[in-house]
Amino acid sequence: MSWESSAEYYRLLNEEVRRRLGGHHCARSLMLTVDFAEIEAMQRAGEWEAAGRLLAGAAGTLQRGGAEMVLLCTNTMHRVAAEIEAAIEVPFLHIVDATAERIAAAGLTAVGLLGTRFTMETDFYRDRMRGHGIELLVPDGPGRTLVHDVIYQELTRNRVEEASRQAYRRIIGDLAARGAQGVILGCTEITLLVGPADSPVPVFDSTRIHVERAVDLALAGAPEPGGRRLSESGR
Template sequence: MKTIGLIGGMSAESTTVYYQLINRLVRERLGGLHSAQIALWSLDFAPIAELQGMDDWAATGRVLADAARRLEGAGADTVLICANTMHLNYAEVAAATSKPVIHIADATAEALKARGVTKALLLATRFTMEKPFYSERLAAQGIATITPPKADRDRLHAIIYDELVVGVITEASRTAVLAMIDEAKATGCDGIIFGCTEIGLLLDVAAMPLATVDTAVAHCEAAVDFALA
């Protein structure tokens, strides 16, 4: 079994999901008392979020690159950035380690294609919805994306940063995001992307009206595929 390296803490809530799900998947595939070999470097999210707000992605890239080097030094055979938004720094992380870095959008694209999705609603942070790094990577694999209107993007961003990353789940926020999904469905999209690793804390994939991919789950599955190959 290969060792999975996780750059976590962005947020700690979703990193907990990564740790639990990867271990569960390994146990389901190997049986018995098996669990995953994981190296975790968990960052303090507060300074990362401050740099995001300043649009200083060069600085966040340096932080994540340092984390990747530390994980390789700890014996990781692959590296995962446990956050969609921080894949804006994928190039810096990939350059910092000789180990493969599994891109969350690649894992998501494969899961969407397996479900027959060609046009998906992207629910994510404002950075992921509005910057091209994510949608362009999906488009290169044949997946078109749409996002909610600006007011809804702002609302969703606030739900993620003010509530989900600190473990707050409210029915009002769930209702608001479901309304965004209903509006997108009416425009003809055929899938949904939980494009922030915390959205799965708010919404149930199985209850969605369209084929849905939780990016955290797709990322974990790709990591376990690698570790057990």
């Protein structure tokens, strides 16, 4: 939920549109940034319904602003995706579905998951992945604590530490040793720290996958005059 990963989304969206369309093209987009401090406090307090109402309101604002598709640029807060979808009439692109489709296309059925404690330890992510025929492995207790703490104490504060990169590499290696055929970077900030070069198994970067699927959908068919809008919500 940090501006650091919002900036990454914005960069990737525009790079991907230009890569596909060439020239001076960029993504026509609306971005609504919420205050991460407010969301983080709701997460710690378990106030998920309140967080859902806040993000649903943000998505509604984007729709009224002309958005034709909405993205929630965070894995953890997809826990309240249903509330957001119920609040808008335009399509909502779910990050777990986009990531699962990429994993399934690679022929994998068991992958490791790195994310916040809320993502790794609750069922919303695991259950949706199972709906695509994919089982998840998560780090052990100390590993989950380390992954979570690095996200909140470093990455969401614009700190990228080499010691944390090495620790993540060890955790990814442990997941692979336990049978993970790949690993999901299941927090949109993790892409700032590690990537394919840090893993012995294929890496599925949920941030990049989410962006690429959004561009697929936005550019599908003949472009309308003036182009289509992409929308980011909740960041």
